[in-house]
Amino acid sequence: MKEFELIRKYFSERGPKRKDVVLGVGDDAALTRVPQDKLLVIATDSMVENTHFFPDTSPRSIGHRCLAVNLSDFAAMGAEPAWASVAITLPTVDEAWIEEFANGLFEVAEYCNVQIVGGDTTQGPLAVTVCLKGFVPENKVLLRSGAKAGDWIYVTGSLGDSALTVASKLNKINVPAGLLAQAEQKFNFPVARLAAGQVLRRAATSAIDISDGLIQDLSHILTASKVSAEIDVASLPISSAVTASLDEDSAIVMALIGGEDYELLFTLPEEQKGYLEQNATAMGVDFTCIGQIRGGDNGISLVKAGDKYPTPNMNGYQHFSSEEN
Amino acid sequence: MKEFELIRKYFSERGPKRKDVVLGVGDDAALTRVPQDKLLVIATDSMVENTHFFPDTSPRSIGHRCLAVNLSDFAAMGAEPAWASVAITLPTVDEAWIEEFANGLFEVAEYCNVQIVGGDTTQGPLAVTVCLKGFVPENKVLLRSGAKAGDWIYVTGSLGDSALTVASKLNKINVPAGLLAQAEQKFNFPVARLAAGQVLRRAATSAIDISDGLIQDLSHILTASKVSAEIDVASLPISSAVTASLDEDSAIVMALIGGEDYELLFTLPEEQKGYLEQNATAMGVDFTCIGQIRGGDNGISLVKAGDKYPTPNMNGYQHFSSEEN
Numbered sequence: 063m064k065e066f067e068l069i070r071k072y073f074s075e076r077g078p079k080r081k082d083v084v085l086g087v088g089d090d091a092a093l094t095r096v097p098q099d100k101l102l103v104i105a106t107d108s109m110v111e112n113t114h115f116f117p118d119t120s121p122r123s124i125g126h127r128c129l130a131v132n133l134s135d136f137a138a139m140g141a142e143p144a145w146a147s148v149a150i151t152l153p154t155v156d157e158a159w160i161e162e163f164a165n166g167l168f169e170v171a172e173y174c175n176v177q178i179v180g181g182d183t184t185q186g187p188l189a190v191t192v193c194l195k196g197f198v199p200e201n202k203v204l205l206r207s208g209a210k211a212g213d214w215i216y217v218t219g220s221l222g223d224s225a226l227t228v229a230s231k232l233n234k235i236n237v238p239a240g241l242l243a244q245a246e247q248k249f250n251f252p253v254a255r256l257a258a259g260q261v262l263r264r265a266a267t268s269a270i271d272i273s274d275g276l277i278q279d280l281s282h283i284l285t286a287s288k289v290s291a292e293i294d295v296a297s298l299p300i301s302s303a304v305t306a307s308l309d310e311d312s313a314i315v316m317a318l319i320g321g322e323d324y325e326l327l328f329t330l331p332e333e334q335k336g337y338l339e340q341n342a343t344a345m346g347v348d349f350t351c352i353g354q355i356r357g358g359d360n361g362i363s364l365v366k367a368g369d370k371y372p373t374p375n376m377n378g379y380q381h382f383s384s385e386e387n
Numbered sequence: 388m389k390e391f392e393l394i395r396k397y398f399s400e401r402g403p404k405r406k407d408v409v410l411g412v413g414d415d416a417a418l419t420r421v422p423q424d425k426l427l428v429i430a431t432d433s434m435v436e437n438t439h440f441f442p443d444t445s446p447r448s449i450g451h452r453c454l455a456v457n458l459s460d461f462a463a464m465g466a467e468p469a470w471a472s473v474a475i476t477l478p479t480v481d482e483a484w485i486e487e488f489a490n491g492l493f494e495v496a497e498y499c500n501v502q503i504v505g506g507d508t509t510q511g512p513l514a515v516t517v518c519l520k521g522f523v524p525e526n527k528v529l530l531r532s533g534a535k536a537g538d539w540i541y542v543t544g545s546l547g548d549s550a551l552t553v554a555s556k557l558n559k560i561n562v563p564a565g566l567l568a569q570a571e572q573k574f575n576f577p578v579a580r581l582a583a584g585q586v587l588r589r590a591a592t593s594a595i596d597i598s599d600g601l602i603q604d605l606s607h608i609l610t611a612s613k614v615s616a617e618i619d620v621a622s623l624p625i626s627s628a629v630t631a632s633l634d635e636d637s638a639i640v641m642a643l644i645g646g647e648d649y650e651l652l653f654t655l656p657e658e659q660k661g662y663l664e665q666n667a668t669a670m671g672v673d674f675t676c677i678g679q680i681r682g683g684d685n686g687i688s689l690v691k692a693g694d695k696y697p698t699p700n701m702n703g704y705q706h707f708s709s710e711e712n
Binding site: 110206 | 409410413414415416417418419420421423426427428429430431432433434435436437438439460461463464466470472474476504505506507509510511512514516518519520523525528530531532595596611
């Protein structure tokens, strides 16, 4: 396992060196300092070959995504990331692979000022588990449980690119090459909406990141907040690659149930609409109002041009699925 | 993936409920409170089938070990464990397997008052990654780097049971059934020396847990502390199962290089010997002086009855190996 020792050193000598890290890689555990009056935030996500990525996925994308999906959980809570532990399981030591994986990982780590403080390197089937730690002020954390009847429902960015990429890879949909490249970029290199999370923690009543698909993730908010929702499917910010590749109804379904877009879904009281507009630039991403929270426990009602719209079959594109936290 | 949702709920409703957990499983991330004036401690270890455990290993042992090996890192730092994230990758949903895995995990979690605050459940080859978090007073943390020339070298418990178990499983050694059961118990259900770590953080100058084998782990202390060491192999606390199964020299070699015993190796100044004796009961485990720290960077010298003893081939029993932190 000398080779794995080298890998660990490779990873331990790159990326941001934060002042709140007392001891990084190299002892039995890492030691860090959490600011007073802040809560520690902890998120964990695994990525496993053939479940979360295809065997031909570039190692740079795997390195990028394994950190980005955890950062997306932080964005959804309005939290600030700080330190990550990276556990990698590799069948063999392929230096070119490791270099590209590290490039993808550290591009994201540098951008978000996250220090890799430890982890584990083992031999076995290809998989990566990242445990991300950071902090949030206790009275400003964004939870899933605060949505109130009357709140407006928003989503950042656009929807469906990741589902389109997966469907194309599985030869279920024929996507024009230029549009596919655009969708693949979103799937392979998702950008966590951290700036938006920071803005929203002063205004939104609830938030979640869209990893399992809009309908499924909205359901999590509704269950936690004990409310219902009405979504106008005509207002969904569907990715242009999706609308160009599918008929209208199929595109709507893909935007509703496609996973892994890592956009934020949030609820906003009427009186905070002005604040959101004023801070549109600070959000760092477009946002779209797609519906409204209702009382009761009636789940999600879909409408289009005032008429009821059918609820899609939830198993449509869920080939790659993940359970979070 | 509904089945995996059920697993997650199964895990989230068991074990200790700590007051310092603001939000456990169920949102995008967990929220906890770190005591003021303490550092956050973070350890991560993966266990992968065919690398860290045999395919016929009981799921209860896997559940026990995946947490215990991280607790052992905490013991080696004198740290107090608090919260764990558990990422499990499973090929299929086998409820009997999961129940026994959870039984093993929660037996350890209950005993050490560790709350499972999150994780991930995914489909793929069997593997578990635990990220353990907790805390330690800043001025009392046990590092690898504090050993001084003249300090005495100690080890807790006994050595070689795990290596004996692995060698027996691989049919390299014939071990009598009663002794094998004793060795297997130590391999399958290691006990982290947390109480010893708490005692030692007031007295020891350095510590590490023996996961890679005595010689390799002692080397980590020597490198970090820039010192050398002399070990009297006649004083090694070799497991009775090992001494009964092997000739004397083979037993010594197994105790020197066998991994996964999860005992503590620590260095103690002469003037702290009295403190250690006074707190022998609080240590919760026997301890044995096996040598002394020397100046310089000459590595490890082995002696027996005053004569030089040959350094063993390091690749002898390292079939199952792990890289820590």
